[in-house]
Amino acid sequence: MSRVLEINHLKYKKNNKLILDDINLELDHGKIVGLLGANGVGKTTLMRLIAGVNAKTAGKIKVSGIESKAAIKSCVSMTYSIESLKDNQIGKNNRIKVKDIVKFYLDIYPDFSLEKYQEIAKYLDIDSDEKLMDLSTGSGEKLVIALTLSRQVALYLLDEPLNGIDIMTRKKIIKSIIQWKSDESTIIISSHYVTEIASLLDDVIILKDHKVYEVSSVEDIQNKSHLGIEAYYEQVYEGGTNDE
Amino acid sequence: MEYIDNIPIYLQIKDILYRKIISNEYELGSQLPSVRQLAVQFSANSNTVQKALKEMTEENVIIPQRGKGNYVTEDVSIVSKLKDHIVTEMFDTTYDKLHSLNMNDKEITTSFNNYVKQREQDHE
Numbered sequence A: 001m002s003r004v005l006e007i008n009h010l011k012y013k014k015n016n017k018l019i020l021d022d023i024n025l026e027l028d029h030g031k032i033v034g035l036l037g038a039n040g041v042g043k044t045t046l047m048r049l050i051a052g053v054n055a056k057t058a059g060k061i062k063v064s065g066i067e068s069k070a071a072i073k074s075c076v077s078m079t080y081s082i083e084s085l086k087d088n089q090i091g092k093n094n095r096i097k098v099k100d101i102v103k104f105y106l107d108i109y110p111d112f113s114l115e116k117y118q119e120i121a122k123y124l125d126i127d128s129d130e131k132l133m134d135l136s137t138g139s140g141e142k143l144v145i146a147l148t149l150s151r152q153v154a155l156y157l158l159d160e161p162l163n164g165i166d167i168m169t170r171k172k173i174i175k176s177i178i179q180w181k182s183d184e185s186t187i188i189i190s191s192h193y194v195t196e197i198a199s200l201l202d203d204v205i206i207l208k209d210h211k212v213y214e215v216s217s218v219e220d221i222q223n224k225s226h227l228g229i230e231a232y233y234e235q236v237y238e239g240g241t242n243d244e
Numbered sequence B: 001m002e003y004i005d006n007i008p009i010y011l012q013i014k015d016i017l018y019r020k021i022i023s024n025e026y027e028l029g030s031q032l033p034s035v036r037q038l039a040v041q042f043s044a045n046s047n048t049v050q051k052a053l054k055e056m057t058e059e060n061v062i063i064p065q066r067g068k069g070n071y072v073t074e075d076v077s078i079v080s081k082l083k084d085h086i087v088t089e090m091f092d093t094t095y096d097k098l099h100s101l102n103m104n105d106k107e108i109t110t111s112f113n114n115y116v117k118q119r120e121q122d123h124e
Helices: A043-050 A082-087 A098-108 A114-123 A137-150 A167-180 A194-200 A218-225 A229-239 B009-022 B035-041 B046-058 B076-100 B105-123
Strands: A005-014 A017-027 A032-036 A058-063 A076-078 A155-159 A186-190 A203-208 A211-217 B062-065 B069-072
Touching: A005 A043, A017 A043, A017 A211, A032 A043, A032 A194, A032 A229, A043 A058, A043 A076, A043 A155, A043 A186, A076 A137, A082 A137, A098 A114, A098 A137, A114 A137, A114 A167, A137 A155, A137 A167, A167 A194, A167 B035, A194 A229, A203 A218, A203 A229, A211 A218, A218 A229, A218 B009, B009 B046, B009 B076, B035 B046, B046 B062, B046 B069, B076 B105
Parallel strands: A032 A186, A032 A203, A076 A155, A155 A186
Antiparallel strands: A005 A017, A005 A058, A203 A211, B062 B069
16 A cells, blocks of 8 residues: 655745645554644645645645646545635635535535534534634634545644644544544644643654654654653754754 | 643553453453444544554453453452552552652651551541
């Protein structure tokens, strides 16, 4: 079986400014991988490149062995912010409700499972009659997670799914990821709550200075450094001040 | 679930499960929850839970049954050995700490007996 994700010599420039350089990555099926790095290092950009939303400057990205950007879109499910849903054509209508967004997803994604969505929505207490514009940050994030996980794909990209929400909801979102992740699929998750997601992760990818600084299993980091992931990650950044 | 962040999660999960077996929360011969259920309960990755269960299987504390999940051993001696092991581990740490306070074995024993008496009184 081919790997779920293969990236070779990926480069991305924006307005002639180098954002990502010589990114090489290989991920297997059935993993949960943390994507760590300081603000502005290119975590969201990397996810958008993998999802085929942004166009790469150079290099190769293959998802489940597929290279075509259009085909990749059907193998990857990425979290889009609630703001981007509101900015979307359908979301601009003030009366639009959660259930209308669900219908929109059902219409545009053939792999969207309504059954799975309903299970997750029930677990996360998502009210389908609530208006999109009235959603709190926490409710918005819960909706985004439920929509993203309800697509049945090989690769999920969760970009900061825990931002701006209270600890109880964060814990519930983490549990919902575990509960509804299929065994074969792989999840890449970025979060500043490194310690909170540590138990969720098989591996971490640390981005630094436009590149992949390290890919390692959480267990190897703990065994080798005797540090937690957060402390290790801080050390990587602090130790590297010389070359910045 | 709160984990110690620099110790592999699977070891911590194994430890919690062993304590549940020793305390009889998971009875001898009973079926353990599924991997997915344990993973959600422990807020941990399924692969991590699998790894903990694999070691528990290798240590003969649980027995996988094809298509039916994992069962706690019915062998009392295995669980009793496990209990001895965990108790010894707990005492190791405490004993070493007390020794480092320059207490001798007699003082440690007396002090521990007093402590137990005090706890009993507190309980009444």
